[in-house]
Amino acid sequence: MTPTADDSDAAAVTRLLHLARQRGFTFTPTGEEGSLWGERVTQRWRDIVFLGAGGHCNAARCYRSVAPSEPAVAEGVSGTALTVLHTVVYSWPT
Numbered sequence: 001m002t003p004t005a006d007d008s009d010a011a012a013v014t015r016l017l018h019l020a021r022q023r024g025f026t027f028t029p030t031g032e033e034g035s036l037w038g039e040r041v042t043q044r045w046r047d048i049v050f051l052g053a054g055g056h057c058n059a060a061r062c063y064r065s066v067a068p069s070e071p072a073v074a075e076g077v078s079g080t081a082l083t084v085l086h087t088v089v090y091s092w093p094t
Contacts, residue, residue, distance in 0.1 A: 009082050016085035023094050025049065045074075049088055051081045059084045061092060 017027065020038065025047070027038040038049035049059040061075040077087045 009080075013081045013085060016082070016089050019089045020049070020085060023089065025088075027051075047088070047092065049084065051084065057081045057084045059088050 017036075021027070024040045024042070025038045026040070027036045027049075029035070030037045030050075031053075034053035036049075036051040038047075038051070040047040046062045047059075048062060051057050057080055058078045059076065060073050062073055075092065077084055
């Protein structure tokens with residue numbers, strides 16, 4: 001059997017989920033469709049990742065305590081699970 005692009009994407013997403021867990025994220029299933037909700041809380045940030053089973057994936061980094069003059073979301077990314085996880089794992093500080 002020849003691996004397809006979907007197979008290689010699924011393998012890459014699995015590896016990135018593992019790396020995200022090593023960097024402090026916890027993931028919880030959100031329904032029977034296979035969607036995942038991920039969170040990581042540090043002294044400065046509350047990171048939230050949603051990976052939708054239907055291909056809709058979003059991630060956002062929120063300030064833990066927001067002053068009225070500060071934006072609620074400091075950074076955000078949306079796209080495929082591969083894009084979102086790659087950004088969260090490699091571009092956001094641990």
